[in-house]
Amino acid sequence: MYKEKYFDELRKEFNDEDEIVTEIVNLEAILNLPKGTxxxxxxxxxxxxxxxxxxxxxxxxxxxxxxxxxxxxxxxxxxxxxxxxxxxxxxxxxxxxxxxxxxxxxxxxxxxxxxxxxxxxxxxxxxxxxxxxxxxxxxxxxxxxxxxxxxxxxxxxxxxxxxxxxxxxxxxxxxxxxxxxxxxxxxxxxxxxxxGDVFDRGRKSNEVLELLENTHSLDFQWGNHDVLWLGGFAGSQACIATLFRIATRYGYIFDLERQYGINLRSLFTFADQHYDADPYFYPKTGNFTQKDLDLLSKVHQALIVIQFKLESQIIKRQPDFDMDDRLFLDQVQTGKVQINGKSYPLEHAAFQTVDPEHPDQLTGEEQSVIQSLSYSFRHSPKIKVHMNFVLKKGSMYLIYNNNLLYHGCVPLTEDGDFDSFKYQNKSYEGKDLLNFFEKHIRAAVNKRGSSENNDTDLMWYCWIGKKSPLFGRTAMTTFERYFISDKETHKEGDNPYFKLRDRLSTAYYILNKFGLDEHTSYIINxxxxxxxxxxxxxxxxxxxxxxxxxxxxxxxxxxxxxxxxxxxxxxxxxxxxxxxxxxxxxxxxxxxxxxxxxxxxxxxxxxxxNIADTTIGTELKGQIDDLKYLLETDESGD
Structure with a gap:
């Protein structure tokens, strides 16, 4: 039934058999042109x-x-x-x-x-x-x-x-x-x-997206920073707090306010009332007046604490993430934290809003701040356009012209096999793991809820989780880099993929598992x-x-x-x-x-x-076959 409707629609595009023949000749000729760059x-x-x-x-x-x-x-x-x-x-x-x-x-x-x-x-x-x-x-x-x-x-x-x-x-x-x-x-x-990774660190993500939107032919493999923004758009408050914390650290939070119409008033008011200016938390880049530097240092501290509280909530409600070792707020009232059995003193502590009895609970004012930021971000018309573009053009990976494209890695074990991520009693690895995350990313953005759910939590995990193919490290040591002076704690261990990818056998293994010929295909990341x-x-x-x-x-x-x-x-x-x-x-x-x-x-x-050897060529060959079938059935009177 579907095929019949398809061919009925195809017939409407052509007035007669001569037009079908012309189109077949044209497509056959295109197949013999050199592939595009x-x-x-x-x-x-x-x-x-x-x-x-x-x-x-x-x-x-x-x-x-x-x-x-x-x-x-x-x-x-x-x-x-x-x-x-x-x-x-x-x-x-x-x-x-x-x-x-x-x-x-x-x-x-x-x-x-x-x-x-x-x-x-x-x-x-x-x-x-x-x-x-x-x-x-x-x-x-x-x-x-x-x-x-x-x-x-x-x-x-x-x-x-x-x-x-x-x-x-x-x-x-x-x-x-x-x-x-x-x-x-x-x-x-x-x-x-x-x-991957259009967003964060530089101050012109908005202009980058506008440039890409006007590009005539493009696809997008998501990076962890891209999914962080998609997560914020989908309703993850942890993603929202993180992307604004990064914007403050790198000195472009005012740009976000101006470019996307984000309302920062409640954040700035709260930070000014509860935190003291500290040069340690000044932005890493940007030219600011002393007044703005002091304000941004307060905002920076406020966002750090809100982020860690929200992350702790996700870790506790998602035991499959296996991230209990990141629950540092449970320890901060002692003035030190334990990491791998060793105690480290905390410096530049900014934990005055952390309740020792409920360390991951937001205060009423913090809840108002993050709700205001989230609402403003999710309802920005320009954010909506940009996020829909990233979702429409994007994917976790892409097979194009017999090459495999992905941003980060395909998680591996030390032995070179695919590492598995277990979630709700099911295990995912390799290609299935990337498909699993893509399914939940699309579901979260399509639903666009006002609060967190399993889908948005999984988007946050894509940003930071040790089995995330977009992150690919054992831990994101943000807490350690802010509050512990010992730089040994700042190191983020890599997934074995990043060591094993030096081997030809690793490339062959991954390409084969994704259905590609290892002798003619490449991995690009x-x-x-x-x-x-x-x-x-x-x-x-x-x-x-x-x-x-x-x-x-x-x-x-x-x-x-x-x-x-x-x-x-x-x-x-x-x-x-x-x-x-x-x-x-x-x-x-x-x-x-x-x-x-x-x-x-x-x-x-x-x-x-030639184009015949490409992904587009495969699509054109399919169109040629359909047109030939249409021509044959029309000539036979079927």
Whole structure:
């Protein structure tokens, strides 16, 4: 019955058999085009400027294409063309100030001609239909006329020159140049994979989401920070307290207030009344007045205590989480805590609202504060748009073009087998474990309750639990880092996955268990910054695992020594791009320097892959089969 309805709907799309035949021919031809270029980026953590630069420059690929298209061009002209494609509006403003009117007209003509040539080079691997869809509507006809030169181009040279001259004469040169630049950016990046952790630490998560929402083709593998925000949206007060505590620690809580319309009044009033200013709790980053520093130190303390109380409540009502060793509030009144049988004194204690008899119970004022924050967060129109986008585009893992993408890890035992998480008398491991968490994440967000439940508790566990595939550590030592000076207690033990992923056998084991061919498939994940400055390689598992967290977030660049990686997979194979810190457009314009370096990471010769070899190709083949069946049944009169 379902099949019949499907084919009835399919028939409505085509007026006659000739249209079906045309569509089959078109799809068959597309299968033989080179596969599109995929980009993989992870651990953005609110760093809008760095991510925006990567996408605008195609992570250095646009520069490569300019070099290939114009091998004899002067280096300064190449750099200028590359900069204009990335930042056309800025470049045009500079040239207006620099050139006289006659010089500017000549420059416009030259630049439009060069941009058309770059676009021709970038568009050569796509069908005309796909290129047409990427063009701005107002210039689609003009660009197509300039783009597709058939026969002897000399025969139409004056025709093409007249088109460009008329655009300049009609004062549309700047607009056309910007449109051409944006189209080239689109053509260079066919599809983007965000391998987790868009939120927290950087102050521009809002702008990052808006940038990604306007990306033409994208998917999202959730990281633990992303699920923290989804958890807050779904109603987890522990997630809410944590994300605002992080925002205060990294100095962007005022940005959240401004960007998302969050009401912070009750939080600030409560913190000011119950806590003293303490420089120890000042934000780690940001420029603030002394008054704001003092206020934020109070807010920071208030959120820390509220967070730990809410976490203790979850731990006690969810014994399957096996986290009783994190119930530190039960001990704080003694001035010290026991960790692994050893006693540690507490410093910078801020536990005046902790009741010794009921240490995890919120005071009435604290309950009002967290309810106000939760309501404001969950009912923010922009938060709703962003969270729905992350949910719609996201998943715990993705199999795409025969590669396995996930953010953190697949928990393993020391022996290299899948580790299991037992919940309500059922055990989950490997692929089933990731599916289990995804099911509960979607259920929690779809229900969007006003209070905690098993689904929201499991989202919090994804953020912090030792069997969480998004966290992958034995403990998140937030309490220890705040209140214990001995740095030995600050260490967070890694799941064995992070040691075993150096082995080829581990890559083979995981790929096989996910139904992939270990010889032709790769695992791509982020989460753990690669210490490139100390010689660590992002290539693990005998070349089958690629870790792409290189420190795009400024918070990690001291550890990594670089400013992130972009992994690129085109029709020939994989490349990895190493990024240097992005210092701003002004610096880039003045220096004309590139902030990326390209390194090929698969040196063996591989046959060039066509769309037929991809996930999209599989979908197109299914469409072709359906159309052929439709054609055959219509011809036979069935």
């Amino acid at each position: 995929e980009y993989f980026v992870s651990d953005i953590h609110g760093e809008y400027d760095g991510l925006n630069h990567i996408l605008k420059t195609g992570a250095g690929i646009i520069s490569e294409k300019i070099n290939l298209r114009f091998p004899d061009m002067d280096t300064n002209d190449k750099n200028e063309l590359n900069f204009i494609i990335a930042y056309p509006k800025y470049a045009l403003e500079k040239m207006q100030l620099k050139l006289q009117d006659d010089e500017l007209i000549t420059w416009y003509f030259t630049m439009i001609s060069r941009l058309i040539e770059v676009m021709q080079y970038c568009a050569s691997k796509y069908s005309r239909s796909k290129v047409r869809k990427s063009l701005p509507k107002k210039y689609a006809y003009i660009i197509e006329e300039l783009l597709y030169v058939e026969g002897n181009p000399k025969n139409k040279q004056k025709y093409y020159e007249q088109i460009i001259s008329k655009v300049i004469e009609l004062n549309r040169a700047q607009d056309l140049i910007q449109s051409l630049a944006r189209t080239i950016q689109k053509l260079v990046i066919d599809h983007i994979h965000i391998v 982020g989460h753990t910054p690669v210490k490139a400055g100390k010689g660590e390689s992002p290539i693990k598992g005998g070349g089958q695992i690629i870790v792409i967290d290189g420190g795009l977030s400024k918070a990690y660049q001291k550890a990594t020594g670089i400013a992130g990686y972009t992994l690129i997979n085109n029709s020939y194979g994989f490349q990895i791009v190493t990024h240097m810190p992005f210092k701003g457009i002004d610096d880039l314009y003045e220096s004309k320097a590139q902030s990326t370096s390209l390194k090929r990471i698969i040196d063996r010769d591989l046959p060039r892959r």
